[in-house]
Amino acid sequence: MNVLLVNHFPLEGSGSGIYTKNLAYQLIKKGHNVKVIVPDHTKIEHEKFEVRTIIFNSGKNCSYELDFNFPCFTTHPKSYTTYYELSENQIQRYIDVFKRAIGECIDDFKPDMIHCQHLWIAPYCASKFDIPYVITAHGTDIKGFCKDERYRPYALEGAKKAAGVITISKQVDEDVQKHYGVEPARRKLILNGFDEEIFRPKYVSREDVLSKLHLRPSHKHVVSFVGKLTEFKGVDVLIRAAKIYSQDIDDVVTLIVGNGEQYDELNRLKESLGIENVFFIGHKGQHTVADIYNIADVSVVPSRNEPFGLVAIEALACGTPVVATNQGGLVDFIDDSIGKLVPVDDDISLAEAIVEEIMHDQKAQRRERAASMAARSFSWSRVVDDVLDFYKQLVDNM
Missing domain, CATH: 3.40.50.2000 (Glycogen Phosphorylase B;)
Incomplete structure (x- = not known):
């Protein structure tokens, strides 16, 4: 299977970024092909999977696709810009660049499944293409949905057209039904996982x-x-x-x-x-x-x-x-x-x-x-099996 992973944040510095990187690693271990779309300040080169980097302006880099820093729900080590301070023009350009990146990856990578992080802008952009897509709701997206009504039409359309939505906790699962109306048949509670190669008991002085x-x-x-x-x-x-x-x-x-x-x-x-x-x-x-x-x-x-x-x-x-x-x-x-x-x-x-x-x-x-x-x-070997089972279930039901 070719899986295109799309996130609003870099691969380091946020929970969803780490989730994206770990999921990519595990999918590759299972024999699948992965490509990732993420924002950053410089092009990301990675030996295990290809990354389509959307370049944002950090104030220090000279070459970029958008002349502002990538926005966050709260904060990020690389950006204090929030979604709530973007102008209408900036929001539209943000949407356009994600839509363009997804379109490019569909043309050259030909994904069987798109997996977006956050019930936010990326799923809305993915909904414009004839490829099934899944969303993982991480919770901060729901905070953003409640805080800034400008993003609600995009989030709701992305949720409505998704093949399915993965929720990472019972609270998030309840909130996804409450705010987005995603019915139980399209939801799957899959608790998050950790990288066993890094986080383990070991002797350190x-x-x-x-x-x-x-x-x-x-x-x-x-x-x-x-x-x-x-x-x-x-x-x-x-x-x-x-x-x-x-x-x-x-x-x-x-x-x-x-x-x-x-x-x-x-x-x-x-x-x-x-x-x-x-x-x-x-x-x-x-x-x-x-x-x-x-x-x-x-x-x-x-x-x-x-x-x-x-x-x-x-x-x-x-x-x-x-x-x-x-x-x-x-x-x-x-x-x-x-x-x-x-x-x-x-x-x-x-x-x-x-x-x-x-x-x-x-x-x-x-x-x-x-x-x-x-x-x-909470091992990622368990998480990836649950995610793949959900992919298969959704594809079989289409």
């Missing part, structure tokens, strides 16, 4: 990892957060919690991995609270993130709304217990055997859960259970 991050190597305990520095991720709640748990636990360091529009605001909050051992270390590659998970006592997902929570799965896959909020997709897989769920916006409960995890008297057993659960339920 805490001293070495902290030294490479230019931090004091002798910290006794590590709390990690990985994600975008944006409002719905709840990093401000974690910082307030750090003020509490740093008084209860001796020599604990909190590593905040990621970037976003709240970077300055969150740094000011840290300074106002007088916290010393909270460090913003910026966006890091997946191998470095895996090392950080492996040295962490606990990883934290304090989101106000989290459609799935891939970072939680990746942490668990490394054997790191997770403290997260009790909403969205996180409740589908986190329980007391591998972490804790706490109320949203409750820094006291968050701090107490982090302290309990760090001081737990069965840490080795919890780490083993976390890694085992992730490998059993």
